[in-house]
Amino acid sequence: MAIQYGISGATAKGIAASVERRVTEGALGPGAALPPVRRLADELGVSPGTVATAYKELRRRGIVVTRGRGGTVVAQAPSVAARRPPRVPEGLRDLAGGHPDPAFLPALVPPSRLSPGARSHRSTPRLARLEETVRDWLRPDGVPVEHVTFAHGALDLIGRLLSVELRPGDAVAMEDPGYHHLLDLVTALGLRMVPVAVDDEGMRPDALRAVLRVGVRAVVCSPRAQNPYGGCFSAARRDALVEVLRDDPEVLVVENDHASSVAAAPLWSLTSGGLSRWVHVRTVSKFLGTDLRWAAAACDPVTLARHDGRLLLTSGWVSHLLQETVHGLMTDDGTRALVARAKEAYVLRRETLREELSGRGIDAHGASGMNLWVPVRDESAVVNGLRSYGWWVAAGARFRLSSEPGVRISVAELEPADAARLASDFAAVLGEGESEATYGG
Numbered sequence: 001m002a003i004q005y006g007i008s009g010a011t012a013k014g015i016a017a018s019v020e021r022r023v024t025e026g027a028l029g030p031g032a033a034l035p036p037v038r039r040l041a042d043e044l045g046v047s048p049g050t051v052a053t054a055y056k057e058l059r060r061r062g063i064v065v066t067r068g069r070g071g072t073v074v075a076q077a078p079s080v081a082a083r084r085p086p087r088v089p090e091g092l093r094d095l096a097g098g099h100p101d102p103a104f105l106p107a108l109v110p111p112s113r114l115s116p117g118a119r120s121h122r123s124t125p126r127l128a129r130l131e132e133t134v135r136d137w138l139r140p141d142g143v144p145v146e147h148v149t150f151a152h153g154a155l156d157l158i159g160r161l162l163s164v165e166l167r168p169g170d171a172v173a174m175e176d177p178g179y180h181h182l183l184d185l186v187t188a189l190g191l192r193m194v195p196v197a198v199d200d201e202g203m204r205p206d207a208l209r210a211v212l213r214v215g216v217r218a219v220v221c222s223p224r225a226q227n228p229y230g231g232c233f234s235a236a237r238r239d240a241l242v243e244v245l246r247d248d249p250e251v252l253v254v255e256n257d258h259a260s261s262v263a264a265a266p267l268w269s270l271t272s273g274g275l276s277r278w279v280h281v282r283t284v285s286k287f288l289g290t291d292l293r294w295a296a297a298a299c300d301p302v303t304l305a306r307h308d309g310r311l312l313l314t315s316g317w318v319s320h321l322l323q324e325t326v327h328g329l330m331t332d333d334g335t336r337a338l339v340a341r342a343k344e345a346y347v348l349r350r351e352t353l354r355e356e357l358s359g360r361g362i363d364a365h366g367a368s369g370m371n372l373w374v375p376v377r378d379e380s381a382v383v384n385g386l387r388s389y390g391w392w393v394a395a396g397a398r399f400r401l402s403s404e405p406g407v408r409i410s411v412a413e414l415e416p417a418d419a420a421r422l423a424s425d426f427a428a429v430l431g432e433g434e435s436e437a438t439y440g441g
Contacts, residue, residue: 007035010046012053019058023078034064034072060168062188075187076398088392095422096394098227098371098410100262100286104342106335108289111324125308125317126150130327134296137330141267143280147304149311150318151295154256154281157307158220159185160314161279164306165252166191166217173211173219175203177373177399177406179227182220182256195401196221200367202231205240212244218252219245223269225259225369228399228408230350232265232368242273249276252303261339262287264347265368271298279303286370287339288329294322346370352416353409356423362430366411374426375406382407385429391422 006022009015022028034040037055041048055072058064063078088094126149135145151157162172168190174183176195186193194216197207203221224232233241245253255270257263260282271280279299284292299307311317329335350366357364357374366372376382379395386393396406414422 007040007044009044009054012050012057015040015044015046015051015054016057019054020063023063023074028074030074030076030078032074033070034074036071060190062168062190065187076184078188089387092387092390092392093414093418094392095409095411095414096392098394098408099290099412100342100370101345101412104287104338104345105289106329106332106338108291108325109328110321111328121317121320122312125311127320127323127327130323130330133327133330134298137296138280138282138298141269142272143267143269143298144271145298147301148296148298149304149308150323151281151297151307151311152315152318153285153293154258154283154295155181155185156293157279157281157295157297158182158254158256159189160310161252161254161303161307162186162189162191162218164310170217171211171215173208173216173221174401175221175226175229176401176403177228177396178220178401179222179256179258180398183399183401186220193401195403197403198226198229198231200229200231200365201237202226202233203237203241205237205244208241209244212248212251216248216251218254220254220256221270222256222258223267224257224265225263225371227258227369228371228394228396228406229373230366230369230371232263233268233270235268238268238270238273242270242275245270245273245275251277253278255280257282259286259369262343262346262370263368264343276300277303279307284326284330287342288326288335292322292326294318294326346412348416349411349414349419353411353414353419353422356419357426360423360427362423362426364409370410370412372409372411373406374409375404376430377405379405379407382426382429385432386425389425389428391425 006027007015008018037048037051041051059066062075064072065075066072131148134148138145169192171192171194172186173196174186174193175198194211196211197204253270253275257280269280271278277300279297281295281297283295350372354364354366354372362374364372364374379397383393383395394408396408
């Protein structure tokens with residue numbers, strides 16, 4: 001046994017299983033280096049080819065990654081261990097979670113008119129009235145609505161599509177910085193992430209064109225409320241991206257409009273550009289309730305068939321009770337008024353903090369949505385500096401692939417009256433030189 005690492009095994013399968021156990025148990029954490037192939041082979045008394053095969057299997061399954069001269073290390077979000085956000089220390093204001101303000105969420109009352117009797121849900125997986133409500137929701141934004149489907153949230157749908165469409169090792173273009181759970185999901189599927197730089201208008205066309213040249217099979221992006229940077233497509237940016245994507249018609253384009261009704265920005269959708277392979281997905285967790293694990297999607301007919309075919313073989317359908325609940329809320333006038341109030345409040349809170357930061361010489365990005373991205377030199381120093389003032393923000397490391405450091409501030413529950421104090425405290429931390437850094441949020 002390799003005592004230092006706790007790895008054992010006489011075959012490639014056994015060695016891979018041993019590493020997986022160590023990762024699952026937490027003995028090998030994210031970023032932990034595995035021994036070089038030849039060294040481990042000598043310690044275990046096997047051939048280097050056996051260890052190389054084990055490492056290859058671990059890479060295929062998203063448990064480890066290879067960093068060239070940096071060797072083989074445990075993935076930041078290994079597929080056998082969930083990466084949870086850090087626990088918010090007691091007594092701190094949580095501005096890291098990215099959750100909506102509960103004051104703007106409607107009461108969830110499960111419907112009572114569905115009987116518990118047996119019915120063929122697999123033959124009719126979607127409630128027709130909810131399908132029509134979804135079409136009415138998407139159509140005004142220019143999203144083609146001939147083919148719609150449902151899933152158990154955006155990550156569920158995206159994960160299912162990528163697993164059907166791609167094979168381990170295939171390349172996926174991802175926003176950088178981007179939504180950390182999506183980055184983790186792609187890694188867990190054994191796919192190769194290729195970063196695409198973003199700005200205040202979302203994905204940059206020049207950066208997307210460059211990664212398409214290296215054989216990317218799918219592109220995942222947000223048209224507005226991009227998380228964490230806050231960018232939103234303009235009409236010109238949408239047109240430029242569509243022009244780039246038309247050169248690769250077989251690339252699957254996944255558009256994640258996660259904040260939709262509270263994004264406070266118009267939708268300029270890539271799906272209106274005549275692309276061959278596309279899906280536009282929306283969820284309701286940001287404005288109807290975080291526990292409503294439901295997503296609606298419009299897509300091309302091939303994508304619909306592949307998604308629904310795999311869904312049929314797994315969970316089969318999305319709960320009709322859940323569908324009835326979503327339909328009731330989406331068609332309720334009181335709920336619509338509450339969502340409108342939420343959108344206005346989030347705009348005010350985001351813009352107030354951005355102005356307060358700007359007044360102190362601090363640049364922040366957030367053209368839409370519920371977050372601000374603030375570039376900093378030392379993330380952990382800023383996180384811990386703000387912690388000393390009673391604030392808890394998210395270090396940018398888990399959102400970044402190759403982009404510059406920053407911190408994400410979620411503004412959904414930050415009242416305008418508190419923005420000046422936070423901006424002042426932020427300026428004080430930067431004035432202290434972002435020193436004495438230890439990793440925080």
